[in-house]
Amino acid sequence: MTMRTTFMVQTFEVHRKRLRPGARDVAPTESGALKRAAAIAGRMPGAAALRIVADDETGELESVTILGTFGEIPDDFAEQISGG
Numbered sequence: 001m002t003m004r005t006t007f008m009v010q011t012f013e014v015h016r017k018r019l020r021p022g023a024r025d026v027a028p029t030e031s032g033a034l035k036r037a038a039a040i041a042g043r044m045p046g047a048a049a050l051r052i053v054a055d056d057e058t059g060e061l062e063s064v065t066i067l068g069t070f071g072e073i074p075d076d077f078a079e080q081i082s083g084g
Contacts, residue, residue, distance in 0.1 A: 002056040007033035012046040012073060019045060019074045030067060038070045046071030050081070 011022035027033035033049035040047040049067040064081045
């Protein structure tokens, strides 16, 4: 069982006056994800930088951590990614 850490940027867009997830982008490092999310939030309503730790063989998630949020993020975003 090998654990792999992935850094990702989740964007948010407005659709019918509600925030919804947009495109996702993988970043090579934690600081890269934070910088990219901050930059994207200047062009879109919002973005979040995430650290995802998952089993490399099965794909089973061990943890998802919000590293930073920029701009507008849905109120229940943290609950959604934690499976709540």
